[in-house]
Amino acid sequence: MHELSIASSIVEAVTESAAAYPGARVKEVRLRVGALASVVEDSLQFCWELATEDSPLAGSALVIHMLPVVVHCEPCELDSPLDGVQSFRCPRCGEIAADLRQGRELEIESIELENPEQSLGDPATNEPEKAEEQA
Amino acid sequence: MTTRIVELRRGILKKNDELAAGLRNRFTSAGVLVLNLVSSPGTGKTAFLERTLRELRARGSQVAALVGDLETDNDARRLAASGAPVRQINTHGICHLDAEMVARHLEGWEGVSLGDLKLLFIENVGNLVCPSSYDLGERIRVALLSVTEGEDKPLKYPGLFNSADAAVITKVDLAGPCGFDRDLALKNINEIRPGIRIFETSAKTGVGMDAWLAYLTQEAGI
Numbered sequence: 001m002h003e004l005s006i007a008s009s010i011v012e013a014v015t016e017s018a019a020a021y022p023g024a025r026v027k028e029v030r031l032r033v034g035a036l037a038s039v040v041e042d043s044l045q046f047c048w049e050l051a052t053e054d055s056p057l058a059g060s061a062l063v064i065h066m067l068p069v070v071v072h073c074e075p076c077e078l079d080s081p082l083d084g085v086q087s088f089r090c091p092r093c094g095e096i097a098a099d100l101r102q103g104r105e106l107e108i109e110s111i112e113l114e115n116p117e118q119s120l121g122d123p124a125t126n127e128p129e130k131a132e133e134q135a
Numbered sequence: 136m137t138t139r140i141v142e143l144r145r146g147i148l149k150k151n152d153e154l155a156a157g158l159r160n161r162f163t164s165a166g167v168l169v170l171n172l173v174s175s176p177g178t179g180k181t182a183f184l185e186r187t188l189r190e191l192r193a194r195g196s197q198v199a200a201l202v203g204d205l206e207t208d209n210d211a212r213r214l215a216a217s218g219a220p221v222r223q224i225n226t227h228g229i230c231h232l233d234a235e236m237v238a239r240h241l242e243g244w245e246g247v248s249l250g251d252l253k254l255l256f257i258e259n260v261g262n263l264v265c266p267s268s269y270d271l272g273e274r275i276r277v278a279l280l281s282v283t284e285g286e287d288k289p290l291k292y293p294g295l296f297n298s299a300d301a302a303v304i305t306k307v308d309l310a311g312p313c314g315f316d317r318d319l320a321l322k323n324i325n326e327i328r329p330g331i332r333i334f335e336t337s338a339k340t341g342v343g344m345d346a347w348l349a350y351l352t353q354e355a356g357i
Contacts, residue, residue, distance in 0.1 A: 002230055002265035009147050017143055027138060031147070038267045038294035085293040087326045098329040104298075106268060108143045116139040 003043040006106070007051035014111055015056055021116045026056065028112040030063045034105040035085050041066060069103030151269055154234035158272025165249035168355040169257065171271050173295060174279035175288075176261030179305040181210045182338040183279065184258055188217035190348055191254065196357055199247055201240055202258040203232040210258065220247045231265035232257065234272055253355050263288070267295040274300075275354065281306040282315035289320075289327045296327040301334065303347065308337040 010029060018026050033039050041064050048062040068081040073090035079101050080091045090097045146152055162169045174180050184200060191198045199220040202210045211223035224232060224240050237257060241249070249255075257273060259266045278299035280288045283306060289296040296302065302324050310317065317335075324333055332350065336343035 002268065005229065005231075005265075006147060006268075009150070013143075013145055013147065013149065017141070017145070021139075021141075024139075036267075036294045036297055038264050085297070085327075086290050088297070088329055089326075096325075096329040100297075106147045108145045108147060110140050110142045110144075113139050113141060114136060116137065116141075 002038075003040060004047045004051060006039060007044060007047040010048075010062075010108060011051050011055055011057055013108060018056065018111065018113065021113055024113040024116040026060045026111055027114045028061045028063055029057070030065065030109045030111070032065050032067055032105045032107050032109045034067045034103040035069050035082075036100075036103040037106045039106065065109065067102055067105055070101040071097035072099040072101050073097045074099070148268060148270075151234050154238060155270035155272040158234055158238060159274070161249065162255070162272060162274070165252070167249050167252040167255050168275070168351070169255045169271075169273045170275045170277055170351075171257045171259060171266075171273035172277050172279060173259045173263070173266045173299070174261060174281075174305075175263050175284060178261070178279045178281045178284065179338060180258050180261070180279055181213055183303065183305050183336065184256055185214055185217055186338040186341070186344060187256070187347070187351070188214060188219045190344060191351065192218055194348075194352070196254060196352070196355070197252050198254045198256070199252055200256040200258060201237060203236070203260045205229075205260065214258075220244070222247075226260060230260055230262050231269050232259050232271060233269045237271050253357050254351060263292040263295045267298045277301045277303055279303045279305055280320075282310045282313050282320075286316050286320040286323055289323045293327045296324065299328060299331060301332045301350070302328070304333065304335045306337060306339075307335050307342055308340045 014026060014029055045062060052058050069085055070079050070081050071088055072079050076090055076092050078092060088097055172180050188198055200214050201222050201224055202214060203224045203226060204210055205226055205228055208223040211221045214221040222240050222244055224236050257271055276299045278296050334343055334347045336347055
């Protein structure tokens with residue numbers, strides 16, 4: 001049950017990134033989670049509400065994109081997704097394939113912000129810099 | 136109302152990963168081999184580590200251990216009987232160790248200087264799920280399972296077994312009474328982590344300890 005720790009880490013990371021857009025509300029957080037990341041989707045969703053409560057992310061949605069394990073088979077020169085995580089064999093030739101190309105991901109892919117026009121990164125707010133450049 | 140999608144592409148455990156990378160550099164420069172021992176509660180990590188520490192010390196190796204548990208310092212006291220420096224990490228409810236806990240417990244560890252050590256063992260909290268996500272800066276992650284747990288443990292917990300560098304089967308002295316199917320267990324480990332080094336041991340009788348110790352001394356370059 002480390003989903004609460006994971007959820008808290010996401011809240012921390014997103015709050016940090018969203019700070020560049022003052023006034024914006026985080027509407028959605030999108031994750032990429034590999035099948036071997038030892039994260040249970042339902043459990044993480046359950047913890048999301050708890051972790052975001054009383055934070056700037058309260059009420060935001062968590063969208064979890066689960067990724068299958070992808071193995072590389074040397075003889076076939078082929079990357080193939082696996083159906084499960086019970087056997088690491090090339091689906092084409094049946095040989096053992098220990099070279100993992102995907103499946104351990106645990107990352108925040110993107111966030112969707114509402115009212116982000118006040119972004120610090122928005123050129124409109126960087127007028128003083130532009131003015132300096134012109135001078 | 137306008138919305139905007141901001142690409143982050145950021146690791147959720149980035150902070151832990153960065154701390155762990157720093158620890159790994161520290162361990163490498165100090166010339167100490169660090170192992171992270173992971174298993175379910177009751178696999179016999181502590182008994183296995185007790186014997187490992189004792190035998191390595193008998194061979195004159197400088198060894199130490201950090202041991203994680205939710206509460207109590209029972210395991211640290213057991214391990215300290217080997218004569219090796221041991222420090223307990225109490226997580227107070229957290230189900231895994233993380234790099235920050237390891238870093239914090241390396242500080243102010245009386246009588247221990249990383250540069251003097253050859254091997255440092257980190258006994259993780261008994262749990263086969265959560266520790267797999269947290270890099271502690273170790274060079275070798277060891278997954279342990281006992282003959283009393285059933286041969287299909289690696290299939291049930293692929294995340295952990297797939298992330299391991301070595302596997303240890305413990306309590307092999309009980310294999311007979313438990314009806315342990317050795318071939319099936321080895322096959323299952325290999326399905327999840329093809330080609331992994333597997334050691335079959337009993338901390339009680341000492342069976343298989345020589346091969347394990349030879350592996351350690353070779354990896355530690357001693």
